[in-house]
Amino acid sequence: MSTPTQISSCARATTTEEARFRIDYPLAAARNTRVVALDAAAETIVRTAAAQDWDQARFYVAHDPGHDLVTMDGETVPLAGELEHSNTVVMVSTTGESAEAAATIGAACKVRGIMTAGLVVTPGQLSSGALLTLRPYARILLVPADEDDLVELLRATRA
Template identity: 40%
Template sequence: MTSPPTLLNSCAWAATAREAAFRIDKPPARVRTSRVFALDPGAGTVVADLVRLPWHDTRFIPSVDLGRLDDELRDADFAMMIATADDGAAAASAIGHACAHRGITTAGIVLGLGYQTTEAVAALRPHARVLLVTEDRQDIVEILSEVGA
C-alpha cells in the first residue's frame, strides 16, 4: 500500500479545526540552556535588543571572543548564531565546530536580504541544523521562545 504524495497545499490542511486539536499549546517541558552569538557588529545590536526581553536560561554574547568559546558553551544545549553581514564567517565556523563536538543543537539566523549576506549563509549552512534568512527580527524571538530559551 502506498501513501498519497505530499501536495504543496498539505500544510493548509493542518490549519483546520480538526487538525488544530492535535497541536501542542503549552510551553516546552524543559527549559534549554541557550547561547545567542552575534557574529558581526550589526548582529551585536540585535543581540543587545534581545537581552531586554524576559528569558529563562539564555546568555547573549554580543561579540564573539573565540578564546572564551569553551566557557561560553559550558552547560549549553542550544546555540543560535545571528549574522547581519558577511564578516562573521570564521566565528560561525568555530562556533559550529565547537557545538558539533559537544552535541549542542544549533540554529543560524541571517538578518537581511539573501543576496547581501551570501557568505554568512554559506558559513552557517554546514553548522546550523536550522538556518533562516529573514528580514524580520521577531523571527528570532519566536524561535528562541519555541525552543524554551
C-alpha cells in the same frame, strides 16, 4: 422511544477511556540557549532580544577567531566554558563577517552534540555572505530572517 444523546468531543476527552492517551509529565525545562552575534548589525538585534526576560538564554558577540565571547556587559569569557551547560546555540549574522568565529563555534558545538541554529538577517535576500558563513555550521537555518525572528525563535524553544 427516545434516542441516545451523543456526547461532544470535549466531553468525550474527559472520560477515563480517553485519559489513558494524555501525556502526564511536565514540559521540558527551559533550554540553556546561547545567542551569538557575528557582526555589528547582528549585535544590535541580539542586544534588543537580550533586553527581554529569558529563563536560561545568554547573549554574546563573537569576533574571529571565536575562542572567546563577549557578553552584553562587555566581559570576555571563553567559548568552551559558555558551551559547557548549553544545549542550543543560535548564531546571528547580517553580513557574513566573523566566518572564522562561526566555524569555531560550529565545530565546538558539533563535538559536544549541541544543536545549532543560524539566523541570516537579510530581509529580501536569499543569497548573501551571511548565508555562506552560517550554512556549514547551523543545523537549522532561517533565511531570510527578519529582526523579530530571533525573539520568536527563542520563545518557540523556551529559551
